[in-house]
Amino acid sequence: MxxxxxxxxxxxxxxxxxxxxxxxxxxxxxxxxxxxxxxxxxxxxxxxxxxxxxxxxxxxxxxxxxxxxxxxxxxxxxxxxxxxxxxxxxxxxxxxxxxxxxxxxxxxxxxxxxxxxxxxxxxxxxxxxxxxxxxxxxxxxxxxxxRVDVDAPARRVLSWEELRESWPEKPPVEPTGAWSPEWEAAVAVALAHLIAVSDGVPVIVPGGHVADVFRRAVDALLPPGPPARTLTLAGPGLSATGTDIALVPRHPQTGDVWPSGTRAAVPLAAEVWMHLAFDDARRRIPATGGLPDGVHRDDPPPLLPFGRFRPDWNVFLYTLARMPEVRQPWLRAIHDRVRTDRSGALFW
Structure with a gap:
């Protein structure tokens, strides 16, 4: 305490x-x-x-x-x-x-x-x-x-495997239909790291949930052209073999980044990473005449956002300004372009 x-x-x-x-x-x-x-x-x-x-x-x-x-x-x-x-x-x-x-x-x-x-x-x-x-x-x-130590039970630091099994995911959409502000901030931090390790060349963003929250911003910030690097989810339960850029979880208790062993690792808040990595994004259809064992139904229906995802650009700039890599001319140009357009209109 x-x-x-x-x-x-x-x-x-x-x-x-x-x-x-x-x-x-x-x-x-x-x-x-x-x-x-x-x-x-x-x-x-x-x-x-x-x-x-x-x-x-x-x-x-x-x-x-x-x-x-x-x-x-x-x-x-x-x-x-x-x-x-x-x-x-x-x-x-x-x-x-x-x-x-x-x-x-x-x-x-x-x-x-x-x-x-x-x-x-x-x-x-x-x-x-x-x-x-x-x-x-x-x-x-x-x-x-x-700070003083007290005689009370301490919270045990979970291993990466335990974290996957027991740490709650953060839903991406609020009950109102708005995107979660925690997601907007967490993705903005990861986006700053992703742009910095891209070396200023295009990055292929995988489909599904990752594309929903990263692809538009990556395409807007990096120049067009032949793809040179690939972003891949990696972490507990997912291999990082052959990955150019690994999107990996950041431990919520210690702040440690999952050791991917890749040349470039992009940290993302674990509760957001787990949803991207393991959420079942299949589109489910109504079934009639009863549901066989193992068949899922939407009850309640999944929350869907009422607009496109936009990372928090204030958090993006805050993070990028504190990274030594931003002194590189190409990355400083990206920082200045976003800073000049503080409303984020470039990314609507």
């Missing part, structure tokens, strides 16, 4: 480490979003985050690169690295700081700095984020809290 660094007061329930989700800093729509993390878990952001902020034209490319940003962004954080994300329901012993409760619409967005104080000593310790369009989370200030 985490305690106040000043007075040792307990600030969280017992929590176990997981990988920081791809949608941690995503903003989506104009509605209240659920919690970023599952109860009983925490994730650490290794990058600087929070205020103070400095504009790109003030910092300059050389200093930005020293801070791990290799292409222009609006501003860079000069806050401390190592912020700790926890679910709001796992917070203990804190009170709101009234003059820091700023937000844009329906809640708090943390723009004024930490808005939660330790109830015992009054030290500012965390920022509660629960405004509309933002994933609900509490970010613990790494300079104000300390």
């Amino acid at each position: 985490f305690v106040c660094a000043d007075c040792e007061a307990v600030l969280t329930a017992p929590v176990s480490s997981v990988a920081l989700p791809a949608h941690a800093y995503q903003t989506y729509g104009y509605k209240l979003l659920p919690a970023l993390l599952e109860p009983g878990t925490y994730a650490v952001d290794p990058e600087p985050s929070g205020s103070p902020w400095r504009r790109w034209d003030e910092v300059g490319a050389e200093e930005a690169e020293a801070r791990g940003v290799y292409a222009p962004v609006y501003s860079l954080s000069y806050g401390p690295p190592g912020e700790v994300a926890v679910a709001p329901g796992d917070i203990r012993g804190t009170t709101l700081i009234p003059d820091r409760c700023d937000g844009s619409c329906c809640g708090l967005d943390g723009r004024s700095g930490p808005n939660l104080a330790c109830a015992q000593c009054g030290q500012a310790v965390a920022s509660l984020i629960d405004d509309c369009s933002m994933w609900q989370v509490v970010w613990l200030d790494p300079s104000a809290v300390r």
Whole structure:
């Protein structure tokens, strides 16, 4: 659990480490979003985050690169690295700081700095984020809290085989018919890695679900011409033999990437990867006179999206700007083209 660094007061329930989700800093729509993390878990952001902020034209490319940003962004954080994300329901012993409760619409967005104080000593310790369009989370200030071990059962890290059998998939479509924002963020991160390892040549995207979420963007970003590389799903239960570019799962607990042994591996959130790899996408037809054993039926019918899939271009740019490969002229040109067209109209 985490305690106040000043007075040792307990600030969280017992929590176990997981990988920081791809949608941690995503903003989506104009509605209240659920919690970023599952109860009983925490994730650490290794990058600087929070205020103070400095504009790109003030910092300059050389200093930005020293801070791990290799292409222009609006501003860079000069806050401390190592912020700790926890679910709001796992917070203990804190009170709101009234003059820091700023937000844009329906809640708090943390723009004024930490808005939660330790109830015992009054030290500012965390920022509660629960405004509309933002994933609900509490970010613990790494300079104000300390992690301590507790005598409680720890979550066991699952093997890749166990992960396939027991970790829940993330459905791609919301009950409203909209594509899942988690999918839009996870695919955007993978797309940035895919474009970077393509060397700027066309990539063949396999059919089915993978084509639904990757092909249009890949074709729009890479030049036309004779195909030179092939993207293939690889991971637990799927072979990577003879693969040019392997689309592999990223472990949701450790953040490790499945070892494909290929020249180029593209990591994708495991819950999304498993759906792409193992979901039965067959079109089923009505049966009359009863159903024989082993025959499936659509009850309830599968959720279908009301529009085409679009990766989250803000997440795509965020990821690409932090990859050293973006300094290559051809990849920087792709970054700049997408950044100029922030609406993503190129990919409708």
